[in-house]
Amino acid sequence: AQSVTQLGSHVSVSEGALVLLRCNYSSSVPPYLFWYVQYPNQGLQLLLKYTSAATLVKGINGFEAEFKKSETSFHLTKPSAHMSDAAEYFCAVSGAGGYNKLIFGAGTRLAVHP
Amino acid sequence: GAGVSQSPSNKVTEKGKDVELRCDPISGHTALYWYRQSLGQGLEFLIYFQGNSAPDKSGLPSDRFSAERTGGSVSTLTIQRTQQEDSAVYLCASSLVGLKGQGTEAFFGQGTRLTVV
Numbered sequence: 001a002q003s004v005t006q007l008g009s010h011v012s013v014s015e016g017a018l019v020l021l022r023c024n025y026s027s028s029v030p031p032y033l034f035w036y037v038q039y040p041n042q043g044l045q046l047l048l049k050y051t052s053a054a055t056l057v058k059g060i061n062g063f064e065a066e067f068k069k070s071e072t073s074f075h076l077t078k079p080s081a082h083m084s085d086a087a088e089y090f091c092a093v094s095g096a097g098g099y100n101k102l103i104f105g106a107g108t109r110l111a112v113h114p
Numbered sequence: 115g116a117g118v119s120q121s122p123s124n125k126v127t128e129k130g131k132d133v134e135l136r137c138d139p140i141s142g143h144t145a146l147y148w149y150r151q152s153l154g155q156g157l158e159f160l161i162y163f164q165g166n167s168a169p170d171k172s173g174l175p176s177d178r179f180s181a182e183r184t185g186g187s188v189s190t191l192t193i194q195r196t197q198q199e200d201s202a203v204y205l206c207a208s209s210l211v212g213l214k215g216q217g218t219e220a221f222f223g224q225g226t227r228l229t230v231v
Contacts, residue, residue, distance in 0.1 A: 090156065
């Protein structure tokens, strides 16, 4: 069975500050991990993914995430927040085996203030 | 098509009516998913298709909900006797399945906003 926990339903940062969105997963098989972003009234867009290659994954818009097996974590970071980063962020896990159901966390809404 | 297409984009229906939501996945994507996103909630998994079969329909909330997929392509999610609690955005996604069976990222449609009045 797989599950995802995102700590903090709302995160607020100042423009230019570090963004840290937390994701912990549980998986009975080697996981594939994803971060998606959803802007208001839009669909979900993939930010980055981990599929057992490099543990530090770089995505679009300056975001990156590090897979830490010992901590079962896949936290999303960005060194300097922009106003345009305000959105909802979802962490997701799927199995590396033949079963590919994507399980999502509850989401974290990021607010960026001047 | 270039992306996952869902129709209609908005649907308002009266309580008790049946509705059909359509998803047209990216050509060649064998995996298809339906999710529900309610106000203030995360993404709730409904059903997963691999080709035309649904190995996991554990997320369908009641027997009023059903889905099918034909020709390994278009999928329809049907909600019978709609209730107000069915109001939500219904999202469809599709993905490739790799040679070793591993999944790749899912591409999402813009969703269908269902309002039951």
